[in-house]
Every structure is written in structure tokens, then in C-alpha cells.
Amino acid sequence: MFIRSTRIFIDGKLRPACLSIHTGRIGGVHSYTYMKEDALDAGDWMILPGAIDVHTHMREPEKPRKEDFTTGSQAAVAGGVTTFFDMPCYRSPCTCTVGDLAAKERLASTKSICEFGFHFGATNENSDLVKRLQPHSLKGFTYDNHSPLYLTHAGFSRHFAAFDAKKPFIVHCEDEETLCANRKKFTEHEKIHSPEAELKSVKEINSLARKFKRRVHFAHLTLAASVRAAKIGNSMIKPLLPNEAERPFLTCEVTPHHLFLSTDDLKKLKGYGMVNNPLRKKSEVAKLWKMLPHIDMVASDHAPHSPADKAAGAPGFPGVQTMAPLLLHAVVGKKLKINEAVRLLSSGPAKAFTISRKGKIAPGYDADLMVFDPADSWKVDASTLFSKAGWSPYEGWTLRGKVLGTILRGEQVFWDGEILVKPGFGELVQRSPKIGSERLVLRKHSKER
Numbered sequence: 448m449f450i451r452s453t454r455i456f457i458d459g460k461l462r463p464a465c466l467s468i469h470t471g472r473i474g475g476v477h478s479y480t481y482m483k484e485d486a487l488d489a490g491d492w493m494i495l496p497g498a499i500d501v502h503t504h505m506r507e508p509e510k511p512r513k514e515d516f517t518t519g520s521q522a523a524v525a526g527g528v529t530t531f532f533d534m535p536c537y538r539s540p541c542t543c544t545v546g547d548l549a550a551k552e553r554l555a556s557t558k559s560i561c562e563f564g565f566h567f568g569a570t571n572e573n574s575d576l577v578k579r580l581q582p583h584s585l586k587g588f589t590y591d592n593h594s595p596l597y598l599t600h601a602g603f604s605r606h607f608a609a610f611d612a613k614k615p616f617i618v619h620c621e622d623e624e625t626l627c628a629n630r631k632k633f634t635e636h637e638k639i640h641s642p643e644a645e646l647k648s649v650k651e652i653n654s655l656a657r658k659f660k661r662r663v664h665f666a667h668l669t670l671a672a673s674v675r676a677a678k679i680g681n682s683m684i685k686p687l688l689p690n691e692a693e694r695p696f697l698t699c700e701v702t703p704h705h706l707f708l709s710t711d712d713l714k715k716l717k718g719y720g721m722v723n724n725p726l727r728k729k730s731e732v733a734k735l736w737k738m739l740p741h742i743d744m745v746a747s748d749h750a751p752h753s754p755a756d757k758a759a760g761a762p763g764f765p766g767v768q769t770m771a772p773l774l775l776h777a778v779v780g781k782k783l784k785i786n787e788a789v790r791l792l793s794s795g796p797a798k799a800f801t802i803s804r805k806g807k808i809a810p811g812y813d814a815d816l817m818v819f820d821p822a823d824s825w826k827v828d829a830s831t832l833f834s835k836a837g838w839s840p841y842e843g844w845t846l847r848g849k850v851l852g853t854i855l856r857g858e859q860v861f862w863d864g865e866i867l868v869k870p871g872f873g874e875l876v877q878r879s880p881k882i883g884s885e886r887l888v889l890r891k892h893s894k895e896r
């Protein structure tokens with residue numbers, strides 16, 4: 448198979464080229480005129496690497512009435528996402544045991560239409576299991592979200608010691624004590640889940656990460672100050688392996704909703720605006736945009752809830768289908784450079800989560816592609832989105848540019864509004880083999896940023 452376009456994203460820029468695809472992988476990058484007749488001709492449409500969303504809540508097996516691996520993955524590919532990672536469920540089975548993980552893998556392999564991966568859940572009790580199992584990534588919470596994933600300080604310390612230092616430990620940072628104190632003073636969600644609660648927790652986890660000399664990934668940061676605090680110490684790490692040089696040990700993500708929405712939108716969202724971490728003031732959002740060069744990736748935190756659940760106060764927004772379209776809307780509007788968008792959507796997550804053969808258009812990589820028409824536009828209408836949530840915080844927004852098609856391992860999985868493959872087409876994503884469990888080595892004389 449051949450696909451050609453005047454704008455394929457190769458080596459950091461858009462250029463005319465023709466890709467050959469063999470057995471699902473990119474065989475070669477050729478000149479634009481290499482193959483005329485047999486090529487799928489994408490004209491001037493952009494061909495970008497498929498997006499990788501490292502933070503979704505696909506709700507199976509916990510609450511499939513909110514979402515399942517089929518509807519969630521359909522929403523993903525319709526938004527140009529070819530690989531998603533599912534967070535551990537909050538309640539049993541919460542991806543905290545080998546059986547939970549195997550059950551999720553079985554379910555997703557028959558139901559997902561795109562590539563999937565799982566983050567394992569850390570609890571106060573399972574650090575011995577984590578030590579033996581060494582999953583690819585781990586997730587824990589610093590605040591009491593009424594789930595076994597809420598870790599005490601001792602729980603974090605046990606896991607930080609037990610879990611391979613080079614693998615990402617994902618942390619949802621909000622300081623429990625600050626939240627408790629805020630609850631006594633305020634009723635508004637944004638004031639309870641305050642900026643101070645986030646920042647304090649980020650600082651604590653950052654110093655614990657440095658103490659244990661281990662990799663940590665900070666989930667959905669909302670403040671420029673948190674990004675700065677999260678990254679303190681990155682320059683202190685001496686790479687152990689040549690390919691480590693490129694991979695910082697402290698990474699972070701931001702969500703589209705923290706970039707495109709603010710507390711000014713709460714009125715319009717009519718009580719549906721509750722999310723953790725919460726929306727922040729417009730001035731904070733502007734500062735977050737300026738921090739993008741220091742942010743490793745965008746992740747959707749796709750957290751589907753029905754309108755009834757939202758009305759009853761459930762926090763979270765659906766977002767896997769609108770993530771790449773929002774960033775590319777910013778590209779078309781010249782607010783963001785295309786190479787920054789691709790780094791945040793594809794190569795950044797692939798690097799931080801050591802995903803094999805994805806996140807880039809180059810020979811040997813999987814042919815996971817997003818076909819994007821910057822000249823088109825569309826109106827967000829939740830009734831046409833694939834998530835079971837049935838609503839969107841961006842309802843009625845006109846987004847510039849449009850994801851026309853999505854290709855996974857060389858197969859068209861989504862084209863012109865239609866899903867073209869059956870549940871089960873998706874595969875468990877491959878991640879680089881375990882690279883030892885030595886502690887990272889601290890450099891002697893380097894200064895903190």
C-alpha cells in the first residue's frame with residue numbers, strides 16, 4: 448500500500464512524500480511522485496502520526512453504562528487517537544491485581560478497535576506484588592478519592608522503592624490536608640480543590656521522587672507553577688543508558704480542558720463544569736500555554752459521565768475525541784506550531800511511556816496515521832460523538848480543521864465519519880522491555896532549574 452500527500456509530517460516538518468506500507472509498518476519514505484496510480488492520494492491533507500492518549504477512563508469493567516472499550520476506542524479513532532491507555536478503575540476490580548489486569552486485557556482485546564495499554568493501580572497493600580510484577584506503569588492518588596488507589600505517605604514510599612525506578616509512576620496530585628481544610632471554609636469545588644492543594648502535593652511528590660531517584664509522571668497539571676515544581680531535578684539525572692539521555696525522569700501532562708476552558712466557562716457549562724483537577728482562572732490558563740515547551744504531552748483525562756451523573760455532581764469531562772482536534776484547531780489558528788502539536792500528541796507520550804514503534808512517521812514504525820484537513824471545519828455536536836457520555840464541554844464550538852481519517856497499522860479504521868473495523872481490531876500496545884531496576888544516578892554538581 449502507498450499513501451501520498453503534499454504535507455506528511457516527517458523529521459519535524461510537513462513535506463511532500465509518498466509512504467510505502469508493508470504488513471502494517473512504514474516500509475519507506477519516498478519522493479512525492481514515487482507512486483502515482485496505486486497510492487491513496489491525500490492531496491494537500493496533512494498526514495500526522497496517530498495521537499497517543501496516555502490518560503483515559505474507559506470504565507470497563509467498573510461502569511460500562513458510562514463507556515466501554517468499543518465506544519471509547521471508537522471515540523478515540525474518530526479524534527485521530529490510535530493508542531489509548533486506560534487508568535485503573537477506582538473500585539474493585541481496580542487493576543490492582545494480576546487477575547484484574549488480565550481481565551481488562553481480555554476485555555479490551557475483543558472490544559477495542561485501536562491499540563490499548565493499561566496503567567496498574569498502586570494501593571497501600573500491593574507494593575510487594577508491584578515489586579514482583581513490575582508493570583509498565585503505575586498510578587496512585589495523593590488525596591482521598593474513596594478508592595484503594597489513595598496512598599498514604601508510607602504507601603508512596605513503599606511503592607517508590609518497590610517499583611522499577613525507570614518506569615513511570617503516575618501521580619494525581621492534590622494535597623489531602625489542604626482539601627480537608629478548604630472543605631471547612633468553602634462550598635465551591637474550585638475553591639476546595641484549590642491551586643495551593645495541587646502545588647503543595649506536586650512539591651511533595653517531586654521531592655520524594657528525587658529522594659528515591661525515580662521516574663514520576665505528573666497527571667493533569669493545571670498551573671504553570673506546578674509544571675515548574677514538577678520538573679525540579681530533571682537536570683540532576685545522569686543517564687544510565689544512551690537512549691535515557693532523551694528521556695527526562697520527571698514528566699508531566701496537561702489536558703485540553705485546562706488549556707481551552709477556564710472558570711469563566713463555568714456558567715455556560717451549567718453545573719457540568721466540575722472536574723479534577725478543576726478549571727482555573729483565565730490568567731492561569733494563559734500562563735499554562737506559555738509553559739507548553741516544558742510540558743511532555745497532552746492527555747485527555749477522558750472521564751465519561753452521563754448527563755444525569757453530571758447533574759448529580761460527578762467530576763470529569765469526556766475528551767478523547769476532541770483532544771487532537773482542539774490542538775490542531777490551535778495550529779490552524781496559529782496559536783500553536785504543528786511540530787509542537789505533534790510532540791504533545793504523539794512523540795512526547797511515546798517517549799515518556801516507552802512505547803515501541805509508535806508516535807512517529809519513519810521507516811519501521813507502525814503505520815498509525817491521522818489524516819487531517821486544515822481547510823475544513825466542524826461544529827462539536829455531542830449527539831454525533833462516539834462516547835456514551837452524550838455531552839461535551841465544547842458543545843457548539845466550531846473547530847478549524849477536521850480529522851478526516853485514521854489509519855492503524857496500515858488499515859483505515861475511521862474514514863469520513865464512519866468506523867471501518869470491528870471490535871477486536873485493536874491490540875495491546877508493546878512497550879520497551881524492562882531495562883533493569885537500578886536506581887537512577889544523581890549527578891554531583893548540576894544545579895536545579
Ligand code: DOR
Nearest residue numbers: 504722723724750762763
Ligand atoms: O474529574 C475527574 N474525573 N478527574 C479524575 O482524575 C478522574 C475522573 C473520573 O474518573 O471520573
Ligand code: ZN
Nearest residue numbers: 502504534748
Ligand atoms: Zn483521570
